[in-house]
Amino acid sequence: MAATSLLRMRLCAALALLLLLVGAVPSTEAYDPLDPTGNITIKWDITQWTADGYIAVVSINNYQKYRHIQAPGWHLGWAWTKKEVIWGMMGAQTIEQGDCSQFKGNIPHCCRRDPTTVDLLPGAPNGMQVGNCCKGGVLSSWVQDPVNAVASFQITVGRSGTSNRTVKAPKNFTLKAPGPGYTCGAAQKVKPPTKFISPDGRRTTQAHVTWDVICTYSQFVAQRGPACCVALSSFYNETIVDCPKCSCGCQNNITNPGSCVEVNSPYLASVVNGPGKGSSTPLVRCSPHMCPIKVHWHVKANYRDYWRVKITISNWNYRTNYSQWNLVVQHPNFDNVTTIFSFNYKALNPYGVINDTAMLWGLKYYNDLLMVAGPNGNVQSELLFRKDPSTFTFEKGWGFPRRIYFNGESCVMPQPDLYPWLPSSSPRLTKTAFLALAIVACAMVAFLYNHLVLDKYCGKS
Numbered sequence: 001m002a003a004t005s006l007l008r009m010r011l012c013a014a015l016a017l018l019l020l021l022v023g024a025v026p027s028t029e030a031y032d033p034l035d036p037t038g039n040i041t042i043k044w045d046i047t048q049w050t051a052d053g054y055i056a057v058v059s060i061n062n063y064q065k066y067r068h069i070q071a072p073g074w075h076l077g078w079a080w081t082k083k084e085v086i087w088g089m090m091g092a093q094t095i096e097q098g099d100c101s102q103f104k105g106n107i108p109h110c111c112r113r114d115p116t117t118v119d120l121l122p123g124a125p126n127g128m129q130v131g132n133c134c135k136g137g138v139l140s141s142w143v144q145d146p147v148n149a150v151a152s153f154q155i156t157v158g159r160s161g162t163s164n165r166t167v168k169a170p171k172n173f174t175l176k177a178p179g180p181g182y183t184c185g186a187a188q189k190v191k192p193p194t195k196f197i198s199p200d201g202r203r204t205t206q207a208h209v210t211w212d213v214i215c216t217y218s219q220f221v222a223q224r225g226p227a228c229c230v231a232l233s234s235f236y237n238e239t240i241v242d243c244p245k246c247s248c249g250c251q252n253n254i255t256n257p258g259s260c261v262e263v264n265s266p267y268l269a270s271v272v273n274g275p276g277k278g279s280s281t282p283l284v285r286c287s288p289h290m291c292p293i294k295v296h297w298h299v300k301a302n303y304r305d306y307w308r309v310k311i312t313i314s315n316w317n318y319r320t321n322y323s324q325w326n327l328v329v330q331h332p333n334f335d336n337v338t339t340i341f342s343f344n345y346k347a348l349n350p351y352g353v354i355n356d357t358a359m360l361w362g363l364k365y366y367n368d369l370l371m372v373a374g375p376n377g378n379v380q381s382e383l384l385f386r387k388d389p390s391t392f393t394f395e396k397g398w399g400f401p402r403r404i405y406f407n408g409e410s411c412v413m414p415q416p417d418l419y420p421w422l423p424s425s426s427p428r429l430t431k432t433a434f435l436a437l438a439i440v441a442c443a444m445v446a447f448l449y450n451h452l453v454l455d456k457y458c459g460k461s
Contacts, residue, residue, distance in 0.1 A: 032217070034328065034357060034405075036350055038064035038142075040175060040182065040215040042076070045194045045207035046167065053084070053158040054167065054208075058092075059132070060175075062139045062149040065348060066326050066359050067217060067408035073137010074151070075176040077116040081168035084160045086110040091133030092117045092153035108158065114172070119151055130154050137178070140324055143346050144361050164209055175215045181222030184215040219409070225249065227282075228293035228411035230404050235300060236394065237420035243289035247412035251286055260286035261318065263373075272318045285316045285373050292317035293406050295327065299399045299420075300382065306338070307392075307399070308384050311360070313406070315370050315377035322370040325379075326361040328405040332398075334358045336386040342367060343381040356402075394422050 032038055041061045048055040060074060075095075085108040086094065098112035119137040120128060128134075132152040140148040161167030169187035176182070193210035197203070229243035251260055261271050263285050272283065282292045296312040311329075315322060328348065335355040337345070348357040360381070362368035367379045392398075397419035404411045 034348055034350060035065045035067070038067065038217075040064065040139075040217075042173060042175070042184070042213040042215065043190075043194065044169070044187065044211040044213070046209040047196075047205075047207050049162050049208065050156065050158070051162075053087070053156070053160040053162065055154065055156050057130070057152060057154055057207075060139065060151040063142050064217070064408075065143045066141050066328050066405070068141040068144065068149075068324055068326070069137065069139040069177040070323060070407070071136055071138055072178050073119055073135075074139065075116055075118055075137075075174075075178060077114060077174040077176075078170035079114045079172040081171055082160055085158050086115060087156040087158045089117070089156070090128055090154040091130040092119055092155075094118075109156075116174075117153070119153070138323070139177075141326065143348075143359055144324060144326060144344075167209060169211045173213045173215070179222065179224075181217050181219070181224075182215040183218065183221055184213050187211040187213050217408075224409070226412045227291065227409050228295060228404075228406040229289045229291040230401070230411050230413050231294060231296045232400050232414060232419060233296070233298045234394075234399065234420045235298075235302070236422055239420045241414045241418050241420060243287075243291060243294060244412055244414055245288045247289040248284075248291035251288070251290055260284050260290060262286050268318075282320065283318045285318070287316065289412075291412070292320070293322075293411070295404050295406065295411055297401055297404075299394070302394070306384055306386055308382055309399075310380065310382050311343075312378055312380045313370060314373075316373050318373045321372055322407065324361070324368055325370045325407055326359055328357065328359050328408075330357050330402040330404075331400075332356050332391060332402075333385045333388070336388055337383060338386050339384040341382045341384075397421075 041063060043059040043061065044056055045059070046054045046056045058076075060076065062068065085100075087106075088109050094110040094112070094115045094117050096112055096116070097108075097110050098115075100107050100111040103111075120134040121136050122134055124134045130152055132150045135148065135151060137151070138148075139151055140146075142149050169189070171186065173184035173187070174182075175184055188211065190210040190212050193207040196205045196207070198205075226248045229247035231243050232241040233239070249259070261268055261283060265271070284290055284292050292315065294314045294316055296310075296314070298310040298312070299307070300310045301308040311327070313325070313327065334347065334357065337358065340360070342363060343360045344363060346359045347355055348359050349355045362370075362379060370379055371377045397416055400419055401413075403413065
């Protein structure tokens with residue numbers, strides 16, 4: 001019995017130690033190696049006390065370098081700590097009012113315990129607007145357009161505390177953009193509170209209370225499948241390596257009818273403008289890869305001191321225009337890029353030592369909008385790199401990117417052994433070439449057998 005008890009105690013101790021070690025390992029599911037400090041910060045500034053609550057300015061700041069929020073925009077939710085209600089809002093609105101039947105006369109804007117707010121659309125009445133509002137929930141990335149990477153709204157809260165000591169921060173914040181992917185932490189009180197500078201710059205005011213909420217993105221939480229793929233080609237090889245088959249799904253009109261539409265279908269217009277119009281669910285052109293976005297990297301030319309690449313981004317989605325799109329590309333020669341035509345460019349080197357990652361996006365009013373699938377559903381650019389004699393080579397697929405991201409989502413790359421090879425490299429044998437070599441080999445074996453073996457034992461006739 002004593003031995004059994006001792007064994008049980010040791011097992012319990014080992015289990016407790018294991019749980020402690022697992023809990024001590026920091027979560028890395030929301031860690032982005034290309035943007036390790038990127039996040040969306042929600043700032044809740046109480047600027048004025050009222051008879052039964054306060055007025056606050058809520059700001060959503062996108063501090064992510066290349067991940068933005070596109071239409072239909074952000075949804076911000078939370079849960080009240082007490083029995084708060086929202087008397088009014090400017091610059092945003094809740095999607096549901098909830099049960100306000102207990103109120104007579106002055107009816108609150110929202111009585112839900114867990115309200116969800118959305119941005120107002122552009123063109124909202126002037127009396128409903130505040131600074132940085134009314135963009136339809138669209139937020140630019142910090143690198144592309146920091147001015148439009150901020151959204152704000154004003155909220156009047158009742159039935160809450162009316163001082164720094166009695167007021168409580170909301171809890172259980174959620175951010176959808178528009179689907180899942182972001183995980184938000186608890187509200188943290190900030191000291192000192194936010195300071196506001198008047199438009200003329202001559203006066204500064206201070207919030208009574210400031211809370212910060214940090215939200216980080218994770219593809220694991222988003223549970224999204226791939227949304228883009230990469231094709232490769234070069235001037236030195238006729239082979240065009242297309243996107244891997246079924247990169248974003250497989251075409252199957254039996255189990256999933258209507259999942260795609262043929263480009264020459266007589267019903268194309270009716271399908272595109274059908275019941276699903278306006279839906280965020282992609283309606284893609286039928287293809288082996290079934291991706292809404294295809295990126296084609298073509299090694300175009302080779303000069304004495306430079307080499308040139310052409311990039312084409314094609315939209316195969318009939319339902320979505322991609323506004324403020326961006327592309328992140330990893331290649332070791334980006335430390336020597338000299339010219340990029342018709343795209344904006346910024347180096348992303350979060351660690352300061354390795355400069356192999358570039359962010360590309362369209363020029364405003366020129367190609368910053370990637371139109372729906374069709375004749376105009378593509379954007380193109382060319383990149384000119386200076387050669388570094390110590391590293392430059394076209395062998396073993398060195399001229400092709402290591403990784404490509406479209407709007408922050410990783411694109412499916414072809415297998416490295418399928419990359420276009422240099423003519424001097426050992427070519428991959430096609431079935432026809434292999435069959436021809438096999439026939440030649442068999443003929444040579446037969447010839448040697450007839451002239452060496454038979455002549456030796458049978459003699460010449």
